[in-house]
Amino acid sequence: xxxxxxxxxxxxxxxxxxxxxxxxxxxxxxxxxxxxxxxxxxxxxxxxxxxxxxxxxxxxxxxxxxxxxxxxxxxxxxxxxxxxxxxxxxxxxxx
Amino acid sequence: xxxxxxxxxxxxxxxxxxxxxxxxxxxxxxxxxxxxxxxxxxxxxxxxxxxxxxxxxxxxxxxxxxxxxxxxxxxxxxxxxxxxxxxxxxxxxxxxxxxxxxxxxxxxxxxxxxxxxxxxxxxxxxxxxxxxxxxxxxxxxxxxxxxxxxxxxxxxxxxxxxxxxxxxxxxxxxxxxxxxxxxxxxxxxxxxxxxxxxxxxxxxxxxxxxxxxxxxxxxxxxxxxxxxxxxxxxxxxxxxxxxxxxxxxxxxxxxxxxxxxxxxxxxxxxxxxxxxxxxxxxxxxxxxxxxxxxxxxxxxxxxxxxxxxxxxxxxxxxxxxxxxxxxxxxxxxxxxxxxxxxxxxxxxxxxxxxxxxxxxxxxxxxxxxxxxxxxxxxxxxxxxxxxxxxxxxxxxxxxxxxxxxxxxxxxxxxxxxxxxxxxxxxxxxxxxxxxxxxxxxxxxxxxxxxxxxxxxxxxxxxxxxxxxxxxxxxxxxxxxxxxxxxxxxxxxxxx
Numbered sequence: 001x002x003x004x005x006x007x008x009x010x011x012x013x014x015x016x017x018x019x020x021x022x023x024x025x026x027x028x029x030x031x032x033x034x035x036x037x038x039x040x041x042x043x044x045x046x047x048x049x050x051x052x053x054x055x056x057x058x059x060x061x062x063x064x065x066x067x068x069x070x071x072x073x074x075x076x077x078x079x080x081x082x083x084x085x086x087x088x089x090x091x092x093x094x095x
Numbered sequence: 096x097x098x099x100x101x102x103x104x105x106x107x108x109x110x111x112x113x114x115x116x117x118x119x120x121x122x123x124x125x126x127x128x129x130x131x132x133x134x135x136x137x138x139x140x141x142x143x144x145x146x147x148x149x150x151x152x153x154x155x156x157x158x159x160x161x162x163x164x165x166x167x168x169x170x171x172x173x174x175x176x177x178x179x180x181x182x183x184x185x186x187x188x189x190x191x192x193x194x195x196x197x198x199x200x201x202x203x204x205x206x207x208x209x210x211x212x213x214x215x216x217x218x219x220x221x222x223x224x225x226x227x228x229x230x231x232x233x234x235x236x237x238x239x240x241x242x243x244x245x246x247x248x249x250x251x252x253x254x255x256x257x258x259x260x261x262x263x264x265x266x267x268x269x270x271x272x273x274x275x276x277x278x279x280x281x282x283x284x285x286x287x288x289x290x291x292x293x294x295x296x297x298x299x300x301x302x303x304x305x306x307x308x309x310x311x312x313x314x315x316x317x318x319x320x321x322x323x324x325x326x327x328x329x330x331x332x333x334x335x336x337x338x339x340x341x342x343x344x345x346x347x348x349x350x351x352x353x354x355x356x357x358x359x360x361x362x363x364x365x366x367x368x369x370x371x372x373x374x375x376x377x378x379x380x381x382x383x384x385x386x387x388x389x390x391x392x393x394x395x396x397x398x399x400x401x402x403x404x405x406x407x408x409x410x411x412x413x414x415x416x417x418x419x420x421x422x423x424x425x426x427x428x429x430x431x432x433x434x435x436x437x438x439x440x441x442x443x444x445x446x447x448x449x450x451x452x453x454x455x456x457x458x459x460x461x462x463x464x465x466x467x468x469x470x471x472x473x474x475x476x477x478x479x480x481x482x483x484x485x486x487x488x489x490x491x492x493x494x495x496x497x498x499x500x501x502x503x504x505x506x507x508x509x510x511x512x513x514x515x516x517x518x519x520x521x522x523x524x525x526x527x528x529x530x531x532x533x534x535x536x537x538x539x540x541x542x543x544x545x546x547x548x549x550x551x552x553x554x555x556x557x558x559x560x561x562x563x564x565x566x567x568x569x570x571x572x573x574x575x576x577x578x579x580x581x582x583x584x585x586x587x588x589x590x
Contacts, residue, residue: 003465015417015464016424017457018445027461030521034462037522038406038475044482051480052487055294055308055538056563060337075196081431088426093440 003032099124100264104168104321105348107267111157111167118157118167121267122150122211125169128265129213134590137250137260139174139232140182140215149211156209164348165328166209171216171260171269176202176312177301178212185303186230187220189451190429199301200333201270201312208328213266217256220453221420222277222305225527227255228513229455237285237510238263238586241551245589248510248553251281251527257315258285262586268316268325272302274309275408276531279543282315283505283556286545286584288577289315290322290570293563294538295340298333306415307338309408309535319544319574323347326566342564350567355575356390361498365401366530368507374549375504382546382557383502385579386572396498398489403482404533409525410466410479411536416456417463423451458521487537494562500572503530505543505556530558540566542573546580554584 003011008028012019019027077083082090099121102110110116126143146169153167177183177195184190202212217235219227226249227235235255237248239262250259254271258281261269271278273291282289290313297312304310314325327348332341362383367376387393425431425447432446452460466475493501507529516524534541540563543556557576561569 007465008461011461011465011468013445014468015457015461016441016444016448017452017460018442018449019457027458030458031462031465033520033522034409034458035465037525038410038466038479040406041403041410041475041478041482044400044403044478044485046478046481046485049481049484051477052484053480055338056340058295058338058340061334061341063334072196076427078196079193079428081425081429090426091434091438091440091443 003028003035100128102267103317104165104267104324105318107168108164108324112162118150118153118211119147121167122146122169122213125213125266132263132265132590134236135238135259135263136217136233136235137256137263137265138171138214139186139217139256142181142212142214145181146211146213149206153209153211163208164324165205167211168267169211169213170205171214171257171266172202172212173254173257173270173272174215174218175222175272175303176270177303178202178215182215183303184231185221186218186232187451187453187456188231188430189423189448193429195301197301200298200335201302201329204331205328210328216260216269219253219255220456221303221416222253222272222274223416223455223459224252225276225280225524226513226516227252229453231453234513235259236513238590239285239510239553240586240589241553247513249284249513251284251510253277254281254315258282258287261285261287261315261317263590268314268321270312270329271315272310272312273535274305274412275535276528278313278315279531279541279558280506280527282543283545283554284510286554286582286586287315287317288319288322288545289313289543290326290566291534291541292326292330292566293540295338296330296566298336298339300333300335304419306412307419308415309412311535319570319577320348320351322542323351323570340564345567347567347570350571351574352571353575353578355386355572358391358499358572359497360386360391360393360572361396361493361501362393363396363398363401363501363503365398366503368529372508375507375555378547378555378557379502379504382576382580385576386502389575389579394498396493396501398493398533400482400485400489401533404486404536405525405529407479407482407486408528408532408536409462410475411483413459413463414467414476415463417460417467420456420460423448455521483536486533490537490539499562500569501560503558503560505530505558509549509551509553509555534560539563540569542569544573544577544580545582546576547582548584
């Protein structure tokens with residue numbers, strides 16, 4: 001399995017990481033190397049094996065569906081790069 | 096430098112209880128040692144005011160007769176743990192200036208027990224690395240050197256700052272986290288003890304997430320006894336972590352009898368790798384002989400899917416990371432890129448993440464994105480999870496056949512030089528985790544114990560792997576190994 005520069009560009013886009021065009025060939029090469037390493041997994045007979053979903057089999061705990069926390073607007077916004085009037089501020093999303 | 100910083104947690108606890116020393120004296124000694132050790136790059140945010148306040152409170156608590164075992168013990172905290180009001184950045188530029196409004200469960204438990212925080216410790220960015228070279232703070236450096244050669248060596252990773260600080264006696268213990276070996280490999284590289292508990296033992300709440308099904312915190316300390324003491328203080332059920340186990344935490348220290356007569360120790364043939372250095376081979380054989388002399392039975396075992404652990408890990412961990420790290424978007428916390436005229440929200444995400452994430456983190460997020468993308472999910476991610484189930488079954492079969500613990504090398508080599516792997520392809524660095532990563536995939540407890548030095552004088556460690564939730568038994572076996580090995584070497588101070 002080899003990743004070409006177009007696939008690298010698409011993956012970067014999906015991951016929302018800006019990668020300059022001149023860096024795409026090296027990125028493609030790095031990703032291909034890692035994926036080649038993963039190809040070994042195809043040697044394993046996994047017929048009838050369930051994918052692991054939980055490290056330790058346990059039933060997730062349940063609790064009453066009630067509000068347990070809240071009223072923490074200043075704390076929630078304290079680390080925001082741009083917070084105004086009690087909201088997170090971002091560039092315009094819709095025209 | 097004061098001798099106080101060289102104390103183990105157990106000895107300091109006893110001296111504090113006997114009023115031979117005070118927590119303030121002990122803490123001040125550590126703060127002085129830290130001030131003189133900037134060359135190690137271990138402490139990246141120092142918190143002397145917090146430390147002295149906590150130390151005074153600890154002295155008052157000791158005087159009132161209500162001390163817990165960790166009361167007054169000065170610790171370093173890995174930068175991955177959220178500490179209220181104190182920078183917690185996972186060694187990443189994307190969390191530049193992040194000061195959490197809350198405390199991680201583990202640090203809260205340690206503080207409730209009276210422990211003292213000296214500061215935050217260096218690490219690989221988002222715990223992704225095996226050499227502490229991906230940190231936004233710069234490298235942490237190993238206090239150990241190759242004889243008189245002054246080449247700077249890696250303390251390992253990702254908990255490199257924790258390992259360096261404990262090994263150099265800047266603190267009595269440190270928190271670490273282990274996703275593929277990040278406690279055990281740096282412990283082995285620096286001649287200290289590192290325990291990765293069973294998955295679910297320590298709460299993950301407030302610990303910056305890398306790969307949630309693999310991440311587990313644990314103590315990095317100077318002795319097995321200290322691992323028992325500090326480990327117990329870190330563990331316990333937490334309703335805020337849905338995978339936290341609701342099980343009692345035993346008194347591990349009371350279980351350290353050193354008696355391992357009749358215990359069955361498995362020696363897995365698959366861990367005998369081609370090209371493994373003779374010194375590692377010898378270390379392993381010597382360790383096995385020590386356990387046999389102490390009364391254990393050695394048994395050759397097979398863990399047939401070992402070879403596939405690393406490739407499975409490097410599908411699963413990046414997949415989980417790509418999901419976990421989606422939250423770093425420049426909106427709620429940390430860094431946001433400067434935007435150009437006309438940039439919209441997608442440019443904000445893309446520029447922020449390109450500026451904030453280092454190359455290794457970017458690589459892993461993209462690998463994870465790829466293996467989870469439409470058309471590849473089954474081929475990579477689901478296949479890796481099936482292989483993971485087989486790896487876990489390998490261990491279950493061995494334990495069901497009567498094996499109590501498994502002995503392996505902790506690392507395939509001693510500490511290497513900083514920068515020596517710079518030109519290697521990423522997979523070469525990943526091979527550092529070859530002996531440790533199986534344990535994370537299977538969710539088992541593992542401990543790295545220093546048992547010898549190589550011909551250049553660098554420490555080497557062995558790993559013991561235990562049954563789920565049997566940390567007490569595992570620690571006791573490790574205690575027997577530690578006692579037999581009698582590892583006493585310390586790095587010569589050059590910093």
